[in-house]
Amino acid sequence: MRRDIVTSVIGIVVLTVLIGLVYPLVITGVSQVAFPGNANGQKVYVNGKLVGSKIIGQSFKSPVIGKNGKPEEKEEELVTEADPSYFQSRPSATEGGAYNAAASTFSNRGPNDKATKEADEENIKEYLELNKPYDTGLTTAQVPVDAVNTSGSNLDPEISQANAWVQAHRIAAKRQLSLAVVDGLISKYTDSRGLGFSGEKGVNVLELNLALDRLTKGTP
Amino acid sequence: MTFAGWLTIFLFAAILTALAMPLGSYMAKVYTGRRVFLSPIFSGPERFLYVILRVDPKREQDWKSYAKSLLIFSLAGWLLLYVILRTQNAFFVPHGLNPLGYHSAPWNVTFNTTSSFLTNTNWQYYGGETTMSYLSQMIGLTVQNWLSGGVGIVVAVALIRGIIGRSGKSLGNFWQDLVRTVLYVLTPISVIGALVLVSQGVIQNFTTYLTAHTVTGLTQSIAMGPVASQEVIKMLNTNGGGFFNVNSAHPFENPTAFTNLFEMLLVLIIPAALVFTYGRMTGNRRQGYAIYSAMMLMFLGAAIVAYIAEAHGSPAQHAAGLHTHVISGSTGGNMEGKEQRFGIAGSALFDVVTTVTSCGAVNSAIESFTGIGGAVPMANLSASEVIFGGVGTGLYSMLLYVLLAVFIGGLMVGRTPEWLGKKLEAREIKLAGLGILITPLAALFCTAMATASHAGRASISELGKGPQGFSETFYAYLSQANNNGSAFAGYTGFIQPNAGNVGSHGVTFADLLGGFDMLFARYAPILFALAVAGALAGKRVTPAGLGTMRTDNPTFVVLLIGVIILVGALTFFPALLLGPVVQGLTGHLY
Numbered sequence: 001m002r003r004d005i006v007t008s009v010i011g012i013v014v015l016t017v018l019i020g021l022v023y024p025l026v027i028t029g030v031s032q033v034a035f036p037g038n039a040n041g042q043k044v045y046v047n048g049k050l051v052g053s054k055i056i057g058q059s060f061k062s063p064v065i066g067k068n069g070k071p072e073e074k075e076e077e078l079v080t081e082a083d084p085s086y087f088q089s090r091p092s093a094t095e096g097g098a099y100n101a102a103a104s105t106f107s108n109r110g111p112n113d114k115a116t117k118e119a120d121e122e123n124i125k126e127y128l129e130l131n132k133p134y135d136t137g138l139t140t141a142q143v144p145v146d147a148v149n150t151s152g153s154n155l156d157p158e159i160s161q162a163n164a165w166v167q168a169h170r171i172a173a174k175r176q177l178s179l180a181v182v183d184g185l186i187s188k189y190t191d192s193r194g195l196g197f198s199g200e201k202g203v204n205v206l207e208l209n210l211a212l213d214r215l216t217k218g219t220p
Numbered sequence: 221m222t223f224a225g226w227l228t229i230f231l232f233a234a235i236l237t238a239l240a241m242p243l244g245s246y247m248a249k250v251y252t253g254r255r256v257f258l259s260p261i262f263s264g265p266e267r268f269l270y271v272i273l274r275v276d277p278k279r280e281q282d283w284k285s286y287a288k289s290l291l292i293f294s295l296a297g298w299l300l301l302y303v304i305l306r307t308q309n310a311f312f313v314p315h316g317l318n319p320l321g322y323h324s325a326p327w328n329v330t331f332n333t334t335s336s337f338l339t340n341t342n343w344q345y346y347g348g349e350t351t352m353s354y355l356s357q358m359i360g361l362t363v364q365n366w367l368s369g370g371v372g373i374v375v376a377v378a379l380i381r382g383i384i385g386r387s388g389k390s391l392g393n394f395w396q397d398l399v400r401t402v403l404y405v406l407t408p409i410s411v412i413g414a415l416v417l418v419s420q421g422v423i424q425n426f427t428t429y430l431t432a433h434t435v436t437g438l439t440q441s442i443a444m445g446p447v448a449s450q451e452v453i454k455m456l457n458t459n460g461g462g463f464f465n466v467n468s469a470h471p472f473e474n475p476t477a478f479t480n481l482f483e484m485l486l487v488l489i490i491p492a493a494l495v496f497t498y499g500r501m502t503g504n505r506r507q508g509y510a511i512y513s514a515m516m517l518m519f520l521g522a523a524i525v526a527y528i529a530e531a532h533g534s535p536a537q538h539a540a541g542l543h544t545h546v547i548s549g550s551t552g553g554n555m556e557g558k559e560q561r562f563g564i565a566g567s568a569l570f571d572v573v574t575t576v577t578s579c580g581a582v583n584s585a586i587e588s589f590t591g592i593g594g595a596v597p598m599a600n601l602s603a604s605e606v607i608f609g610g611v612g613t614g615l616y617s618m619l620l621y622v623l624l625a626v627f628i629g630g631l632m633v634g635r636t637p638e639w640l641g642k643k644l645e646a647r648e649i650k651l652a653g654l655g656i657l658i659t660p661l662a663a664l665f666c667t668a669m670a671t672a673s674h675a676g677r678a679s680i681s682e683l684g685k686g687p688q689g690f691s692e693t694f695y696a697y698l699s700q701a702n703n704n705g706s707a708f709a710g711y712t713g714f715i716q717p718n719a720g721n722v723g724s725h726g727v728t729f730a731d732l733l734g735g736f737d738m739l740f741a742r743y744a745p746i747l748f749a750l751a752v753a754g755a756l757a758g759k760r761v762t763p764a765g766l767g768t769m770r771t772d773n774p775t776f777v778v779l780l781i782g783v784i785i786l787v788g789a790l791t792f793f794p795a796l797l798l799g800p801v802v803q804g805l806t807g808h809l810y
Binding site for chain 1 (some may be wrong): 224227228272274292293294295335347349362363367395402410411414418422426429430431432433434435436438440441443450464466470472476478479514534537539541548549551553555557559561562563564565567584585589590591593594633666684685688710719774803806808809
């Protein structure tokens with residue numbers, strides 16, 4: 001009994017030092033040397049300013065400016081509206097505004113909940129209002145599911161190709177580009193499947209939007 | 221459903237089997253004390269640890285002594301973890317390791333979290349990036365991710381030794397088994413695995429949270445941390461407690477479809493390999509193949525049902541007018557709560573992988589799965605984690621079922637049941653029966669308490685109306701009893717109005733009930749498994765005769781699956797009917 005207690009106490013302390021300190025520090029050291037970009041979150045800079053992480057989704061909505069010249073707020077969250085000249089990410093329901101990457105959360109919308117249906121309907125309405133003027137044949141039945149369902153992390157950096165193709169009509173019109181050019185960029189920023197078979201192809205929204213800016217606004 | 225989706229499921233099963241077989245042989249060598257290719261690296265540190273820990277590895281332990289060492293070691297770990305979590309904002313914690321100055325979670329939440337990580341459950345009432353300091357994640361949670369898994373593995377090894385023991389009462393030495401598990405099995409896979417994850421985009425740093433200014437004029441705060449070192453062991457030891465709140469759905473934990481596949485392999489590799497280890501150690505590899513076949517068949521069945529259900533879409537989607545079939549550029553299906561890069565198949569498979577095992581990591585919101593899709597993880601849990609199961613726990617629980625199946629088979633043919641040459645008698649059957657029934661008992665008792673009481677129902681989420689509310693509750697206590705840790709995440713035991721735990725409080729009823737649920741359903745079965753090992757160890761082996769029922773052929777595989785389904789179904793059918801089955805059968809919205 002006493003022997004077990006002594007060994008247990010020494011054991012938990014020694015193993016805590018080895019596993020809890022030495023191991024993560026070694027991994028951090030090697031990672032920072034071998035894969036500094038990845039280990040630090042694949043930061044993306046424009047003009048030397050941090051605009052986000054390549055693999056963390058973000059919102060491409062702009063703050064709505066109220067009559068007093070200041071950004072409008074509702075229930076302590078900024079009121080935003082989609083910027084039509086950018087591809088829009090999937091809907092996100094993190095607290096403190098969409099795509100809050102300091103507090104990821106599941107939406108926890110049940111499959112048989114009225115609330116889920118209502119959220120879907122609202123997102124469909126918004127998606128159609130945004131895109132239908134530029135893609136007149138678009139109907140509810142053609143709305144890609146990922147465009148109106150929230151993701152797991154609510155930080156999904158990608159949208160489906162179908163979603164991007166719908167939005168391409170709007171982007172082409174807003175930025176006065178041909179549809180073929182926009183579709184070409186979509187292909188360029190589409191990630192392939194893992195090992196060629198696992199998962200789904202997805203379009204990285206941040207990379208795609210920054211590429212568009214480079215093309216039409218001349219940002220670096 | 222797509223061809224690539226089906227290919228993902230079946231190719232995954234094939235890759236897993238191909239990798240688990242050599243690892244199983246390797247582990248058999250490790251636990252029988254033979255030299256392995258890593259011995260030149262680790263035999264020095266191994267001897268060094270024995271000296272520091274004052275362990276004599278040659279001292280053989282009977283089941284009681286083995287269990288005593290295990291329990292005392294676990295108690296020491298529990299106390300240390302509780303102290304670490306409760307002092308995360310104390311003066312001696314360097315600012316760099318708690319950059320956002322997070323306070324400790326309340327005592328009741330910490331009781332739940334501590335019990336959760338000690339028992340390999342990793343049920344989380346907290347959100348990692350809004351609650352835990354980097355130091356707590358490292359020296360608290362990561363350490364128990366290693367050790368709780370290690371404890372599970374050594375129990376399985378001890379049970380195998382009992383089954384094959386030729387004489388005496390010895391089950392080996394707990395400390396030796398634990399040290400060897402940590403050094404020879406967990407260390408090499410974790411170090412390589414962590415670096416593979418970083419190479420794909422999992423982060424590993426100690427910087428404070430980033431602030432980005434987006435091109436549309438918004439600001440975005442982005443959580444950071446030493447993720448990869450914790451992520452790899454969280455999967456490998458079937459712990460499942462995420463660094464971030466959304467676990468493996470978070471792009472920093474699981475950035476690509478490849479890492480998704482890699483993480484699923486990490487989860488199943490040790491539970492699968494241990495089955496082959498068992499075959500090796502019994503001296504008849506077919507014994508391992510038979511159990512592996514039973515596990516794999518049930519696993520594939522679960523994956524197929526989950527994939528079909530999720531690809532079909534949910535009643536809420538259809539009511540909103542969405543079409544959920546495959547179109548060009550989108551797989552359709554129930555994408556609520558799922559990431560684009562994993563898709564439907566990658567999410568359904570991950571869910572099955574982590575609920576047949578006691579991993580409980582999630583890469584999609586289980587609460588948002590369709591009725592039938594959500595019934596699959598519940599059914600997996602109802603099978604008491606024997607379809608591969610947790611590291612070690614899966615095998616020892618499965619072996620108790622094997623014992624039961626041998627007994628039932630023996631009764632059916634009217635012969636004294638024998639298993640690997642040992643006669644099974646009343647004592648072993650009683651112990652195995654109790655070991656099997658403890659987990660369902662804990663799960664159902666706690667569910668009943670929580671559904672029947674006002675305090676229990678306070679944990680149900682606002683969205684959890686009708687059967688969804690019952691599903692949340694049932695899943696919570698089923699998951700904790702099985703030491704799984706996945707959740708219908710709307711169920712809450714922690715009210716945290718602000719990040720950093722300022723003004724937060726726990727839901728004492730849910731925190732304590734869940735905590736005891738986990739502790740009881742972890743340590744009681746361990747004691748029963750070790751007691752069975754002790755009872756079998758001393759038995760004499762008689763050569764197999766004509767009438768001996770074989771435990772390494774297809775007939776036995778079918779019998780074993782039948783026994784597992786029968787016990788699980790009889791125990792949990794009413795509860796499953798009240799929740800997910802109702803939702804699966806109706807298009808009604810609540």
